[in-house]
Amino acid sequence: MEKYSRQRQEILDFLIESYDHPTAEEIYAEVKKRGSTASKGTVYRNLNFLSEKGIIEKISMLNGADRYDYKKTPHNHVICSKCNKVFDFEYNFNLKRLRKSILEQTEIEDFSDYVIVQGICKKCLKN
Amino acid sequence: MEKYSRQRQEILDFLIESYDHPTAEEIYAEVKKRGSTASKGTVYRNLNFLSEKGIIEKISMLNGADRYDYKKTPHNHVICSKCNKVFDFEYNFNLKRLRKSILEQTEIEDFSDYVIVQGICKKCLKN
DNA sequence: TTCCATGCAAATCGTTTGCATAAAC
DNA sequence: GTTTATGCAAACGATTTGCATGGAA
Numbered sequence: 590m591e592k593y594s595r596q597r598q599e600i601l602d603f604l605i606e607s608y609d610h611p612t613a614e615e616i617y618a619e620v621k622k623r624g625s626t627a628s629k630g631t632v633y634r635n636l637n638f639l640s641e642k643g644i645i646e647k648i649s650m651l652n653g654a655d656r657y658d659y660k661k662t663p664h665n666h667v668i669c670s671k672c673n674k675v676f677d678f679e680y681n682f683n684l685k686r687l688r689k690s691i692l693e694q695t696e697i698e699d700f701s702d703y704v705i706v707q708g709i710c711k712k713c714l715k716n
Numbered sequence: 717m718e719k720y721s722r723q724r725q726e727i728l729d730f731l732i733e734s735y736d737h738p739t740a741e742e743i744y745a746e747v748k749k750r751g752s753t754a755s756k757g758t759v760y761r762n763l764n765f766l767s768e769k770g771i772i773e774k775i776s777m778l779n780g781a782d783r784y785d786y787k788k789t790p791h792n793h794v795i796c797s798k799c800n801k802v803f804d805f806e807y808n809f810n811l812k813r814l815r816k817s818i819l820e821q822t823e824i825e826d827f828s829d830y831v832i833v834q835g836i837c838k839k840c841l842k843n
Numbered sequence: 844t845t846c847c848a849t850g851c852a853a854a855t856c857g858t859t860t861g862c863a864t865a866a867a868c
Numbered sequence: 869g870t871t872t873a874t875g876c877a878a879a880c881g882a883t884t885t886g887c888a889t890g891g892a893a
Contacts, residue, residue, distance in 0.1 A: 592847050592892055613882080628850045633883060635848090649778040654882060667824045676822035680814060687807060691833065695803035697794045700835025706818065708827025719867050719872050740857080755875045760858060762873090779883095781857055 596620075596627040597635045604645055604659040610675040612654040648675060651707065667706045671713035723747075723754040724762045731772055731786040737802040739781040775802060778834065794833045798840035 599620050604611075611619070617632045627635075636657055640647040648656040651670050664677045684702055691697055726747050731738075738746070744759045754762075763784055767774040775783040775793060780800050791804045811829055818824055 594848055594891080596849070626850080630851075630884080631849055637884095647778060649776050651774065651776040655778075667818055667822050667827060669824060674823070676818075676824055678818050678821040680817045687833075690807045691794055691803075691805050691835070694805040695794050696801070696837045696839070697796060697803055697833075697835040698838050698841050700794060700833050704831040704833050706814075706824075706827050706831050708818070708824040710823045711825050712823070714825050721866075721873055723874070753875080757859080757876075758874055764859095 596625060596631050597638070599623070599625045599627060600632060600635045601639060601644070601659070604639075604657060607659065610648060610656040610658050612656055614654060616657065648705075663703055665703045665706070667708050669710040669713055670707050671709055671716075674710055676710075723752060723758050724765070726750070726752045726754060727759060727762045728766060728771070728786070731766075731784060734786065737775060737783040737785050739783055741781060743784065775832075790830055792830045792833070794835050796837040796840055797834050798836055798843075801837055803837075 600616060603616060603620055603623070613629075613632055613636055616636070617627070617629050620627055620632070636645070636647070639645040640657070644660065646658045646660055648658060648666060648668075650656060650673055651668065653673050656673075656675055658675075664679050667676045667678060668674070669676075682702075682704065688700075691700060727743060730743060730747055730750070740756075740759055740763055743763070744754070744756050747754050747759070763772070763774070766772045767784070771787065773785045773787055775785060775795075777783060777800055778795065778797050783800075783802055785802075791806050794803045794805060795801070796803075809829075809831065815827075818827060
């Protein structure tokens, strides 16, 4: 039930080479600049499609537009709650123990092997 | 520069007794039902005020409206990415080590002592 | 030739804002 | 009296949707 399209490919291609968690708006602007015919609706539709497929990750933001990340290797995110910048970090959680805690305490059955932490970045701390 | 108001108190009171991470809309409906005169604008303004003060926590959602939580005791959140339900869980992270990883790998200086995990709940897994 | 994906624009949702009024101090 | 908070409605940004058309299988 899935069909190839040039626009979807262009959007995914951009995300694969992208390392700074762009917003839908930024993705739209960039693929346009590269000559894509993709409309804004198509960009949103494909971002949803790709994240439902598990190919990319939708990063929900505290304030402002969501951001998107191609799933290269599993990694965690820290988000600056002032400027919304997203940083990647690697960390070896005790997944077995974390899994046990969540299963025991909540109704969640299946979950991601990465976490999100909120914080304030150096730059914003100065201001 | 801060002044008491009945509406703010009503909103906070509701959040204190609330254990299910309501949205702004739900908070508005509930305080209204209890006889508050608070308008929707006032609800939003106060939720922002209270979360900037650190009295409540704003939980940014993957899809749909943000949710709010009175800060009872520090705890982590797992969010079902299908139905958006938020579950609390307690877990003893190795905060020292986590702190070190984040400081070394990112520009984040100061961060929360809880994490957010994404998952799918039992109910949604069935469908 | 059948569907799925697109482009476009209008619609929707969640949230913020401007302004006149009301309440706190 | 001065300042901060409110109510209301309009404005806003981000995202979704309906519909006619175009492109892939």
